[in-house]
Amino acid sequence: MKDCGSCHECCKDTLKTVVDGEDLCASGQCKNLGKSGCSIYESRPSMCSQYECGWRLNDMPIWMRPDKSGVIVNVMTEDVIYFKDQMVPYVVPTGKTISERVLNYLVSLGRPFRFVQEKGDQVSIGVYGDEALKIHVKELGATWH
Ligand code: SF4
Ligand code: SF4
DSSP, X not given: OOOXXXXXXXXBTTSOOEETTEETTTTSBOTTEETTEETTGGGOOHHHHTOOOHHHHTTOOGGGSHHHHSEEEEOSSTTOEEETTEEEOEEEESSSXXXXXXXXXXXXXXXXXXXXXXXXXXXXXXXXXXXXXXXXXXXXXXXXX
């Protein structure tokens, strides 16, 4: 498994980190995130110690690391859905838009995925996959993001 290095994207408000009803990242990044990482690392919540993003777990290039690529390929949360026995990850932009390079890379993996992309006031839900998957995601509505 890869090392996170200087990436701390999953400690920011890109993902929800709610512990005992408190959103730790309400101010934009986790209140426990210091300059050199998590200040309560040894006793961090289990949802943090168990979290692994798709970049860490899979054979993705270094430039796809979330702080470099601008996306977290989320493969471990309740947001993940399964369709035709295949996992459909939820790609979460850490900034405002997913770049063409990143999008092309994700498409080149040849696996379905879905994402939410913001452009100005416009929010679009993207699904990469066959028509049946698109219909399935539409039926799920907004419940998964
Ligand atoms: S987003 Fe991935 S690479 Fe970055 S800190 Fe979290 S687990 Fe590590
Ligand atoms: S508690 Fe630590 S590991 Fe968990 S989100 Fe906050 S800074 Fe990150």
